[in-house]
Each structure stands twice: as C-alpha cells, then as structure tokens.
Amino acid sequence: MNKQTVLITGANKGIGLETARQLAKAGYHIFLGSRDKDNGDRAVEQLKTEGFNDVELLLIDVTSESSVQQAHDDLIKRVDKLDVLINNAGIPGAFPQTPSNADDETLHNVFEVNFFGPIRTVRIFIDLLKKAENPRIVNVTSDLGSLTLHNDPNWEHYHFKSAAYGPSKTALNAYTVALAAELKDSFKVNAVNPGYTNTEFNHNQGPKPVEDGAAPIVAYAMLDKDGPTGKYISDYGETPW
Incomplete structure (x- = not known):
C-alpha cells in the first residue's frame, strides 16, 4: 500500500469520524477504529x-x-507499516465530578479510556509505526488538561473543574511529553486539543463546528519531518501546560 495509513481510535462518530473524513479527503488510507x-x-x-x-x-x-492486540494482529495482515496513530477514543465520565467526593468507578473508567488506552495502543502498535518513514502520533487532549489555564481566573472555563476528565487529559499531556522525548529522533508526537466542539460527547453544547474541531488534529497528523514534536496544541497555537 503506497498511501499514507492512519489508525484513528474512537472514530465511528464525532471528532474521530470527521478526522477520518478530512484525512480521507487528503488521500490517506483510513483504518477507522471502533469498539x-x-x-x-x-x-x-x-x-x-x-x-x-x-x-x-x-x-x-x-x-x-x-x-488492542487483536486489532494489531488484524492490521499486520493488511499493511506492512502504520504512518499515523491518532489516539482519539475518550469519555467524559459521569457528572458531577466533584473533586472532594468523586467515586472510584468514574475515576477508573475515565482514566482507563483517556490515559491507559493511548499508552496501551502506542505500546502494541509501535512496531508498525517504526516501519514508517515519518511516523506521527497525535494524542487528542483538551484545554481542560491545562494546569496553567485552570489557575487563571480570567480563563473562560475557569469554573469548570472535574476530578476525572480534566486530570485524565493532564496525565495524557505528561505522557505525550515523555513519549516525544523518547522518540524524538524519528517520531512526531503531539497532544492536540480540538476545543469545545459540538458533538454527542458534550451533548452538542460546544459552539465549535466539528469540522473546525478536527482541523488541528488533521494538521498534526500530516506533519512532515521538519514538524514540531512534544507540543500541546490548540487551533489558536500552543496551549500552556
């Protein structure tokens, strides 16, 4: 297969599906991940x-x-390398998530998908990614993972604090930094925030069209060899950690 290949987890709807659409339009071969x-x-x-x-x-x-291992075994029967992995699968968890009394089940469920899921997927698929000429990993994050913004009273989402969702993305950001450093010689690894997008994920409350939410993810999935790595990105540029 000569086309660039991309696996997008959680791609059957919302931002994941729109990301698949935009990358397909750009000429990529899409492996649409769905549980x-x-x-x-x-x-x-x-x-x-x-x-x-x-x-x-x-x-x-x-x-x-x-x-994840079965998905890997299925994929190696179809391709000999994977150019891009987009860790898009995520859940918000049950609300409210009051920090002082969040229940263990919510915490475990959210971190299992949003944090351990990407780590697990990278670990199992990294052999296929290493066979690509210019491998890229995009971890889909949120500005709700920014500790700097959460401490800024002037930030528009300052009053929205969560015990599970936001911290799971903070942890994912930290993992992105570590992974990017480990793979800096050959990979582009970035955390990308789609922003408050209108999808089922937030009961369609987000003001941003899904096309705009997917755009920065697509841009970082298509980085060339001179592109940045180890960054935390939103559509307006770098997001403070």
Missing part, C-alpha cells in the same frame, strides 16, 4: 457513500489489552 462493529460499519458505509473508498473498519477497544 462496536455495528457502529463502525455504519461509519465506514457513511464515508463510502460520500465517495471515500479507502476506509476500513478496525475493531478495537482501547480498554482491553486483548482487543
């Missing part, structure tokens, strides 16, 4: 009806070691 086959099949069919034929479903549940 549910029916939902994944519908998403693939939707893109194909729009004229994007280089799209395949890859079943993957990032909370399950065996599922």
Whole structure:
C-alpha cells in the first residue's frame, strides 16, 4: 500500500469520524477504529457513500489489552507499516465530578479510556509505526488538561473543574511529553486539543463546528519531518501546560 495509513481510535462518530473524513479527503488510507462493529460499519458505509473508498473498519477497544492486540494482529495482515496513530477514543465520565467526593468507578473508567488506552495502543502498535518513514502520533487532549489555564481566573472555563476528565487529559499531556522525548529522533508526537466542539460527547453544547474541531488534529497528523514534536496544541497555537 503506497498511501499514507492512519489508525484513528474512537472514530465511528464525532471528532474521530470527521478526522477520518478530512484525512480521507487528503488521500490517506483510513483504518477507522471502533469498539462496536455495528457502529463502525455504519461509519465506514457513511464515508463510502460520500465517495471515500479507502476506509476500513478496525475493531478495537482501547480498554482491553486483548482487543488492542487483536486489532494489531488484524492490521499486520493488511499493511506492512502504520504512518499515523491518532489516539482519539475518550469519555467524559459521569457528572458531577466533584473533586472532594468523586467515586472510584468514574475515576477508573475515565482514566482507563483517556490515559491507559493511548499508552496501551502506542505500546502494541509501535512496531508498525517504526516501519514508517515519518511516523506521527497525535494524542487528542483538551484545554481542560491545562494546569496553567485552570489557575487563571480570567480563563473562560475557569469554573469548570472535574476530578476525572480534566486530570485524565493532564496525565495524557505528561505522557505525550515523555513519549516525544523518547522518540524524538524519528517520531512526531503531539497532544492536540480540538476545543469545545459540538458533538454527542458534550451533548452538542460546544459552539465549535466539528469540522473546525478536527482541523488541528488533521494538521498534526500530516506533519512532515521538519514538524514540531512534544507540543500541546490548540487551533489558536500552543496551549500552556
């Protein structure tokens, strides 16, 4: 396969699906990651009806070691390398998430998807990524993971604090820094914030169109060899850690 290949986790809807659409339009071969086959099949069919034929479903549940390993084993039967991994799968968790009394179940569920999921996926797929000429990893984060912004009373989301979701993205940001440093000689690894986007994830409350939310993710998925690594990025530029 001569086309650039990309795996997007949690891509059957929302920002993940729009990211798949934009990268397909840019000529990438898409492996649309979904933990549910029916939902994944519908998403693939939707893109194909729009004229994007280089799209395949890859079943993957990032909370399950065996599922991620099976997805890897399925993928190596189809390609000999993976150019881009976009760790998009994420959950907000049950609300409210009051820091003083958040329950263990919510904390564990959110961190399992948002933090351990990307780490697990990188660990299992890194062999395929290393075979690419210019491998890129995009960890989809949030400005709610910024400790600097959370301490700024003038920030528009200053009053929104969470025990699970925000901290899971802070942890993901920290992992991104460590991973980028380890792989600095050959990989581009960045944390990208789509912003408050209108999707089911936030009950369609976000003011930003999904096309705009996906745009910075797509841009960092398409970095060339001279692109930045180890950055925390939003559509307005670098986000403070």
